[in-house]
Amino acid sequence: MVSSAGISIQAVQAIGLTVSDASQATDFFTGAFNFTVESDTVLSGDEASYLYGVPDAQVRIVSLKLGQETVRLMQFLGADARPVPADSKSNDLWFQHFAIIVSDMNAAYAQLKRFSFSPISPEPQTLPNNIEAFKFRDTDGHALELLKFPSGLGPDYWQSQETLFLGIDHSAIAISSTERSLALYRDALGLTHQGSFTNIGIKQETMDNLFSAKVIVTSLTPATGRLGVEFLDYLTPPGARPFPIDQKTSDLVHMHFELAVEDIDAAIEVLEESNQVQFVSPKVIDLPNVMPFKRGALWRDPDGHNILLVQN
Incomplete structure (x- = not known):
C-alpha cells in the first residue's frame, strides 16, 4: 500500500x-x-x-x-x-549495527567472550537511565551491540527474564544529516518518527571508542513488528568518511x-x-x-x- x-x-x-x-x-x-x-x-x-x-x-x-x-x-x-576497512570508526558513514537485547548483561557478555570478536567498547557501559550497552565487531568486521534496558524502561517485551537473548530492537546507521534522512525514511517510506535526542560525554565516547563524540540519535518504527531503524548523526568529531563509491x-x-x-x-x-x-x-x-x-x-x-x- x-x-x-x-x-x-x-x-x-x-x-x-x-x-x-x-x-x-x-x-x-x-x-x-x-x-x-x-x-x-x-x-x-x-x-x-x-x-x-x-x-x-x-x-x-x-x-x-x-x-x-x-x-x-x-x-x-x-x-x-x-x-571492512580495518580503521573503521563509529561515525564513518558505512557504519551500521544491530542491537541485541539481553536480560542479563553480565551473563550475555560472559557467553560472548567464549567466541572471537573485536571490542569497540572496552567493556559493557552503564549509560544514563541505567541502560547497559556493549559495542563490538564480529570476525568479519560487522558492528553489533548488546543492550539491556533497566526495569520500567523500554517496551514490556524487552523486560522478559525468560531467556538471556530476547531479540533485536533496532539497526542503527551513521548518517550525515538527520533532516535529509527523515525526508526519506519518514516522509517517503512512511516510518514513524518516535523521537530524537543528543548523546554526549565520556560514556558515549567510551562506548563508541570515539573521542569527543556528540551524536543525535533518532528512532523510527514501521507499522508492525519490534525491529526499528535508528539514525546516528555525529556532530563531532569531524572527519566522518563516506561510503566507498565502488x-x-x-x-x-x-x-x-x-x-x-x-x-x-x-x-x-x-x-x-x-x-x-x-x-x-x-x-x-x-x-x-x-x-x-x-x-x-x-x-x-x-x-x-x-x-x-x-x-x-
Whole structure:
C-alpha cells in the first residue's frame, strides 16, 4: 500500500549482512547469542545477479531467528569479498549495527567472550537511565551491540527474564544529516518518527571508542513488528568518511534493511520520482520459491546505506 504521503513500510522484516563464510558466521550467531537457523538456501542465476548487482552471483543465504527478529547471512560463493576497512570508526558513514537485547548483561557478555570478536567498547557501559550497552565487531568486521534496558524502561517485551537473548530492537546507521534522512525514511517510506535526542560525554565516547563524540540519535518504527531503524548523526568529531563509491553487495561492509511492502511496483515508482536514491537492482526482480519473499529490489539511500525492498 502506498499512501498519499509516500510508501507504507509494513515491517523491517530482516537485517541482511554479507559474510565471508556462512557456516562460520552461523556458528557464531547461534553459539554466542542463541539464534536458531530458519532456512539455508542458495540463490543463483540472473535473479541473484540482478537483485544484488553482482555479475554471475551465487549466494548462500542463511536465515537466523532470535525472538521475533530475523538476520540473513549472505555469502557470495566464489566472489572476492573485500574486507571492512580495518580503521573503521563509529561515525564513518558505512557504519551500521544491530542491537541485541539481553536480560542479563553480565551473563550475555560472559557467553560472548567464549567466541572471537573485536571490542569497540572496552567493556559493557552503564549509560544514563541505567541502560547497559556493549559495542563490538564480529570476525568479519560487522558492528553489533548488546543492550539491556533497566526495569520500567523500554517496551514490556524487552523486560522478559525468560531467556538471556530476547531479540533485536533496532539497526542503527551513521548518517550525515538527520533532516535529509527523515525526508526519506519518514516522509517517503512512511516510518514513524518516535523521537530524537543528543548523546554526549565520556560514556558515549567510551562506548563508541570515539573521542569527543556528540551524536543525535533518532528512532523510527514501521507499522508492525519490534525491529526499528535508528539514525546516528555525529556532530563531532569531524572527519566522518563516506561510503566507498565502488561498494558492492559482495563486500563485507554490506548490510541492509529488508523492508516489506504490500505493493512493490508502486513503492519503486515513488522512489524513482523522489530522486533521493540510487538503485542497485535495475528493476523489481521476481524470485524463486527458495527465497523468503517473492519479489525484491535493492537500492541505496543518499549516504550509501542499502535497503532491500521486498514483497512477500
